[in-house]
Every structure is written in structure tokens, then in C-alpha cells.
Amino acid sequence: KAGVTQTPRYLIKTRGQQVTLSCSPISGHRSVSWYQQTPGQGLQFLFEYFSETQRNKGNFPGRFSGRQFSNSRSEMNVSTLELGDSALYLCASSLVASSTYNEQFFGPGTRLTVL
Amino acid sequence: TQLLEQSPQFLSIQEGENLTVYCNSSSVFSSLQWYRQEPGEGPVLLVTVVTGGEVKKLKRLTFQFGDARKDSSLHITAAQPGDTGLYLCAGVRTGNQFYFGTGTSLTVIP
Numbered sequence: 692k693a694g695v696t697q698t699p700r701y702l703i704k705t706r707g708q709q710v711t712l713s714c715s716p717i718s719g720h721r722s723v724s725w726y727q728q729t730p731g732q733g734l735q736f737l738f739e740y741f742s743e744t745q746r747n748k749g750n751f752p753g754r755f756s757g758r759q760f761s762n763s764r765s766e767m768n769v770s771t772l773e774l775g776d777s778a779l780y781l782c783a784s785s786l787v788a789s790s791t792y793n794e795q796f797f798g799p800g801t802r803l804t805v806l
Numbered sequence: 807t808q809l810l811e812q813s814p815q816f817l818s819i820q821e822g823e824n825l826t827v828y829c830n831s832s833s834v835f836s837s838l839q840w841y842r843q844e845p846g847e848g849p850v851l852l853v854t855v856v857t858g859g860e861v862k863k864l865k866r867l868t869f870q871f872g873d874a875r876k877d878s879s880l881h882i883t884a885a886q887p888g889d890t891g892l893y894l895c896a897g898v899r900t901g902n903q904f905y906f907g908t909g910t911s912l913t914v915i916p
Contacts, residue, residue: 695848722902734849734894734906747903781848785902793902794839797848 693718695784695798703804709770712801716763716784722746723765724795725757728779740765741787769803777805809833810897810907818913819885827880827910829895835905836898838871838878843892854898885914 696715704710716723724747725737736749740759757767763784769776779802783795810831819825829838837856841849853862855871855878862869866889868881878895895907 724902724904726906733908736904736906739902741902747901783848787902793837793898793904794851794854795896795904796851797841799846799848802846 695782695796697780697782697798697801699801700799701802701804703806704772705806706772706774708772709768710772710803712767712769712780712782712803714765714767714782714784714798716765716782717796720784720786720796721763722785722787722793723759723763724783724785725765725767726781726783727751728781728800729777734781737767772805774805777803779803809905810895812893812895812907812910814910815908816911816913818915821886821914821916822884825882825885825912827882827893827912829878829880829907831876831897831905833897833905834875836875836900838875839896839898839904840869840878840880841894841896843894844890849892849894882912885912887914887916890914 698713722741724739726734728734739747743759754770759765779800781800783797785793785795813828839854840852843849853869858873858875860871866883870879890913893910897905
């Protein structure tokens with residue numbers, strides 16, 4: 692079974708630009724979550740999508756948005772990029788079965804550098 | 807403010823030594839997971855513990871969930887260079903909400 696894939700793997704942008712990151716979950720997984728990872732803040736939850744609906748949202752500004760398509764693939768968009776947005780953006784998929792035993796499977800991440 | 811605090815933050819030990827990483831919270835979780843992450847890659851799930859007091863062993867790794875389901879520990883016996891990485895705990899709450907710990911960076915020196 693193929694794992695979670697993220698594209699692109701590396702991205703360099705300048706301040707003020709916008710960026711779209713893509714995530715393809717494991718086949719059959721309907722939940723996709725996005726995280727931002729930085730050395731200072733660690734792994735922070737951005738949002739989770741399930742059946743094309745945003746179900747949970749972390750404490751990030753509105754410049755961060757996402758969506759999920761009918762095939763469970765998800766995209767994340769960041770508008771008006773700031774230097775502090777430089778980070779590894781991770782996508783994780785999971786089967787939504789019992790909430791006490793949910794397992795997340797992570798992709799390799801997209802390394803975003805904002806200059 | 808992080809919901810889950812891990813200690814120590816950094817750990818550098820010699821091959822063959824034992825170590826314990828702690829994951830603490832004042833909140834109760836329905837389950838707790840441990841991940842290992844290598845540079846440039848996403849975290850990889852090691853184990854999920856569900857029941858308070860549960861102990862799981864994975865070869866040289868022993869995971870324990872606290873009785874009150876608020877904390878957990880990871881013990882590695884006879885560490886090897888291949889154990890090097892960032893260890894993350896994650897508490898799971900109802901509604902598929904995951905809360906990650908601050909992380910422990912482990913380096914095992916040959």
C-alpha cells in the first residue's frame with residue numbers, strides 16, 4: 692500500500708507570495724491533517740479535513756487555509772507569505788474508526804523557505 | 807503553551823547505554839502515541855497505548871502509559887546508533903484531535 696505523498700518536497704518563495712501544497716493520503720483514509728513544524732515551536736496542528744469538510748482547526752491566522760477533494764486528496768494554501776512561515780509542512784492521513792485508536796501516517800513533508 | 811511536555815529536550819549517549827524519555831501533561835487523553843522522526847522525513851508511528859497503566863514492548867523499546875492517562879514514558883535498552891532521531895509523543899482526544907509533545911532529540915554515539 693502506498694504511503695502518504697506530498698508535493699512539492701521543497702519550495703522557495705519570497706515574502707508576500709502565496710503557496711499551495713498538496714497531499715495525497717493513503718488509499719481508503721478519509722481524514723487528512725496538516726501540521727507546521729519549526730525548531731522553535733515543534734509540531735503544531737493547522738487543521739483537519741474529513742469528507743471535504745474542515746473538522747478541526749488549530750490556532751493559525753486566516754492566511755492559512757485548506758481544502759479536501761472528493762478523492763480525499765488535500766491542498767493547503769498560505770497567502771501573503773511571511774519569513775516566519777518557513778517550516779516543514781507535514782500532512783498526515785488516518786482512518787476514522789474508533790477515536791481511541793486513531794493512527795496517523797505522515798508524509799515526508801514539504802520544506803518551505805520564505806526569503 | 808504546549809499541552810504535552812517532553813523531557814529531556816536533548817539527549818546524547820554512548821551506544822549500549824539505557825535511557826528514558828518522559829511525556830507529561832495535566833490533561834487526560836484517550837490514547838497516547840510515540841513517533842520517531844528522522845531529518846527531512848515525517849514522523850513514523852512506533853506505538854499506541856490506550857489503557858491506563860499499559861506497558862508495551864517493541865524489541866528494545868518499552869512504552870508505558872500512566873495510570874491516569876496523562877503521561878507516558880519511553881525506555882530504550884542498550885541504545886544503538888540507529889535509534890538516533892527525534893522522539894515525539896502525541897496525545898489523542900475524542901474527535902481525532904492530536905496534540906504533539908515538544909520532542910526529544912536523541913543522539914546515540916557509536
